[in-house]
Amino acid sequence: xxxxxxxxxAELSAYVQSHMKKAGIEVVLSGGSAVTIYSESKYxxxxxxxxxxxxxxxxxxxxxxxxLGFQEEGRYFTHEEATLFIEFPAGPxxxxxxxxxxxxxxxxxxxxxxxxxxxxxxxxxxxxxxxxGDRQCLVQAKYVSHAQDVDLEEVEKWSEREGMxxxxxxxxxxxx
Amino acid sequence: xxxSLLGSENSERILLFxxxxxxxxxxxxxxxxxATLYAIxxxxxxxxxxxxxxxxxxxxxxxxxxxxxxPFLTELxxxxxxxYSFYSEEVRENLEMNRRRPRRKDKxx
Numbered sequence: 454x455x456x457x458x459x460x461x462x463a464e465l466s467a468y469v470q471s472h473m474k475k476a477g478i479e480v481v482l483s484g485g486s487a488v489t490i491y492s493e494s495k496y497x498x499x500x501x502x503x504x505x506x507x508x509x510x511x512x513x514x515x516x517x518x519x520x521l522g523f524q525e526e527g528r529y530f531t532h533e534e535a536t537l538f539i540e541f542p543a544g545p546x547x548x549x550x551x552x553x554x555x556x557x558x559x560x561x562x563x564x565x566x567x568x569x570x571x572x573x574x575x576x577x578x579x580x581x582x583x584x585x586g587d588r589q590c591l592v593q594a595k596y597v598s599h600a601q602d603v604d605l606e607e608v609e610k611w612s613e614r615e616g617m618x619x620x621x622x623x624x625x626x627x628x629x
Numbered sequence: 630x631x632x633s634l635l636g637s638e639n640s641e642r643i644l645l646f647x648x649x650x651x652x653x654x655x656x657x658x659x660x661x662x663x664a665t666l667y668a669i670x671x672x673x674x675x676x677x678x679x680x681x682x683x684x685x686x687x688x689x690x691x692x693x694x695x696x697x698x699x700p701f702l703t704e705l706x707x708x709x710x711x712x713y714s715f716y717s718e719e720v721r722e723n724l725e726m727n728r729r730r731p732r733r734k735d736k737x738x
Contacts, residue, residue, distance in 0.1 A: 584698060
């Protein structure tokens with residue numbers, strides 16, 4: 454097994470996820486680190502967002518993280534060997550108003566990585582762009598869309614369901 | 630109205646305040662409802678951790694608003710709107726009739 458200091462985003466995530474699973478806690482990687490993985494590090498996040506899918510108790514999460522040598526610092530968990538912070542955002546796992554149905558599983562050196570799909574990753578970034586006008590998130594959506602097989606038709610349909618079709622039309626050329 | 634469902638009276642106050650004003654900060658919410666600042670701050674933090682609210686710093690003040698990405702937002706707002714309709718006219722008027730237009734610096738009135 455690799456030491457924590459040598460783990461990349463996917464490996465650290467899978468390492469924590471495997472331990473969490475043993476403790477009966479379901480967490481899925483979303484947010485900026487999913488962008489890092491799917492964009493082949495064109496964008497680098499400083500934290501891992503492991504969404505607490507079924508609202509596991511915080512004390513249970515803390516106990517499991519303590520067993521791995523992590524310390525709780527406010528809403529984050531840190532480890533002396535890890536440069537990444539780990540956060541467990543509250544579930545449910547959703548993109549806009551819709552639950553996430555597809556979880557991608559990838560085997561890495563430290564276990565099984567469970568991560569939202571590239572298409573949902575693009576939607577997740579676009580949600581931040583649509584609601585807050587965050588152009589950094591639009592750029593991240595573009596990185597993922599260019600590097601991965603993303604279902605843009607589904608992104609368009611989702612944008613429409615979210616009432617954001619006009620905004621999608623404005624930016625869709627960025628994603629092609 | 631919903632405090633037994635939401636777990637506390639202050640949770641309901643915060644959610645209604647932000648529903649009607651679009652945004653709010655701890656001190657003004659506490660002042661409006663004559664609640665303790667600490668209790669309001671605690672609830673705001675709890676709701677931000679739960680993904681219901683998001684916050685940003687405006688100057689030295691942390692301003693909270695609804696998280697547009699919260700998956701139950703439409704349903705939550707519908708429930709709060711119904712609860713709000715049962716509030717007294719006085720509370721409703723005070724919540725809605727706040728000054729929103731700009732005020733020039735040093736304006737006497």
